[in-house]
Amino acid sequence: MKTLLSFVQFAPIWVILKLFKIIPIEPRSRILGRLTGGVIKILPSIRKRADDNLALIFPDMAIGERLNIRNNMASHVGQTLGEILFNEDYAAQTKRFHASGPGIDVLKQCKAEGQGAIIVSGHFGQWEAIRHYLMAHGMETGALYRPTNNPFYEKYFLRGIKRAGEPIVPRGTGGVRTMIKTLRSGGFMAILIDQRQNDGQDLPFLGYNAKTGVAAAEMALKLKVPLVPVFATRAPNGLDINIDFQNPIEPTDAVTMTIDANQRLESKIREYPAQWFWVHKRWLMK
Numbered sequence: 001m002k003t004l005l006s007f008v009q010f011a012p013i014w015v016i017l018k019l020f021k022i023i024p025i026e027p028r029s030r031i032l033g034r035l036t037g038g039v040i041k042i043l044p045s046i047r048k049r050a051d052d053n054l055a056l057i058f059p060d061m062a063i064g065e066r067l068n069i070r071n072n073m074a075s076h077v078g079q080t081l082g083e084i085l086f087n088e089d090y091a092a093q094t095k096r097f098h099a100s101g102p103g104i105d106v107l108k109q110c111k112a113e114g115q116g117a118i119i120v121s122g123h124f125g126q127w128e129a130i131r132h133y134l135m136a137h138g139m140e141t142g143a144l145y146r147p148t149n150n151p152f153y154e155k156y157f158l159r160g161i162k163r164a165g166e167p168i169v170p171r172g173t174g175g176v177r178t179m180i181k182t183l184r185s186g187g188f189m190a191i192l193i194d195q196r197q198n199d200g201q202d203l204p205f206l207g208y209n210a211k212t213g214v215a216a217a218e219m220a221l222k223l224k225v226p227l228v229p230v231f232a233t234r235a236p237n238g239l240d241i242n243i244d245f246q247n248p249i250e251p252t253d254a255v256t257m258t259i260d261a262n263q264r265l266e267s268k269i270r271e272y273p274a275q276w277f278w279v280h281k282r283w284l285m286k
Helices: 002-020 025-042 044-057 063-085 087-096 103-113 128-136 151-162 173-184 215-223 254-271
Strands: 097-100 117-121 141-145 168-170 188-192 201-205 208-212 227-234 241-245
Touching: 002 025, 002 151, 025 044, 025 063, 025 087, 044 063, 063 087, 063 128, 063 151, 063 227, 087 097, 087 128, 087 151, 097 128, 103 117, 103 188, 103 227, 103 241, 117 128, 117 215, 128 141, 128 188, 128 227, 128 241, 141 173, 151 168, 168 173, 173 188, 173 215, 201 254, 215 227, 215 254, 227 254
Parallel strands: 097 241, 117 188, 117 227, 141 168, 141 188
Antiparallel strands: 201 208, 227 241
């Protein structure tokens, strides 16, 4: 029964994806952004969570301005997810990705010397563009991900994100082992650090403590590989992506390093609030 329900839930998504496949990637990206964004905006639970999070972080901001951020966020996330679901086509868009920052030279040096590296980012901007850019420049990067609950969607989604680089490993003990093996062999791995981790530590994020995993920093220290924050911001035209490869985080201790990573992500979110995924259950609210 559960399998049947999963199929019924995925069937309309599959039909939409097949129909949209015939549309060129650039208009398809915009249309999917509006369509998926519209769905996000009308779902009460998601809309409320985004509104609550925005009110928590920006209490002095006018309600109308917060609503504008939420609505723009919905369209932005819709466009990003649409691009990820068509990752094979999106891989051909790397001419629109513009890299800057000292971190890119650090990664090039790691690649040349056969040293691994960990890239940390968040659900900000077009996060998959980071791995696409690295793949296009000879630095294939795997990723840690959280499996979805729908096996039909999972197969489709997993195939898409593998197009930007492998290995793609699920969260958990097995995934950690694969990551360590990849890093020790000179590979790169990417981790998004902005989701709530129930067994994580209470660390400051956007002014409030949030349960945060420190595994990325622990792994970087253990394996003596650089921890490089990277953020991909969508340009106003909606198609160009500016990728900021920042200086590696100084290797001190896992908590201090993770706080540094959080602060760097915070800076991007405050500058471009509509490009972060405000529907995460990031903070424990009553």
